[in-house]
Amino acid sequence: MRSAERATQDTNTRKSVVSERRAPDKLHHMDADRRRLLTAGLALGLGLAQDDPVSSRPRAGDLVIRSGDASRTPLSPDDIPFASMQTLAWAMDPADRTVRSGSRLNQLLLLRFDATKLAPETRSRAAEGVVAYTSICTHTGCEVDDWMANEQLLSCPCHFSMFDPKDGARVLDGPAPRVLPALPLKVVDGKLVVARPFTAPVGFEKG
């Protein structure tokens, strides 16, 4: 969620709390049926958000496309340059070509390395040397879009956390509290395919 949206939401939440504190009698006398309806509506809303295919997290079997590719062409391992800057991407439902770009938390970064240079666990999640991680920094949610070519490390431009993509996006420096969650991949019919969901929840500390 963008900081402005979060601020608006927080403000609305505070207004709501203040409003509730000022009118306890009104709350206490709220009709029980009405309360049940409100609760059901909230639950339904949350359910719809989680089920929205555009915003839901990448799923096993999804294809992967380059960010901004209007043609929605599924990526192959050879589309990802060796030991080079990250490629930003989205997952796409192969059945109806729905691109899961409704949440910025779904954006991926892809990199390709010599598989023999990957740490064992990272290698087990790679497809012909291609690894995928969330592009969202685990510190306060900036996009990890810097690449340190000599060191072959990812870097976050906001507070300079550094991650090693060859070793599970391990944090080497900076305030990021944890690794970038990985998205395990495989190759099917020559295309990159999501093998399993993210290895950990995608998200960040509150700024």
Ligand code: FES
């Ligand atoms: S948001 Fe990435 S280091 Fe702070």
